[in-house]
Amino acid sequence: MPVGRTEACAKARVKSACRGERYLTEPSWFRTFFLLKVFCPEVIEWCFRLSYRARPGQSETLSKKILDISGARGFLYPTTIQTTDVKAD
DSSP: OOOOOHHHHHHHHHHHHHTTOSOOOSSGGGHHHHHHHHHOHHHHHHHHHHHHSOOTTOSSOHHHHHHHHHTTHHHHSOGGGOOOOOOOO
16 A cells, blocks of 8 residues: 655645545555555455465565565665564553
């Protein structure tokens, strides 16, 4: 799922409410997935399964490998959620 800054999300919500819109999709490019999900759900499910499920005998998913190899983790995810520690609350 996309990760965004709180301020940008709040501004999008306020703008949407001021325009009288009943629904908000943020980021806006994510709306494309809704259309694909309606017209070809099997393709979307296959892509998500490929990206987010590890194969038997492997501990890392394809999406994690891509983030690590490309170095995109630092760009896409803020440092506050980049920890591997599990919260025990």
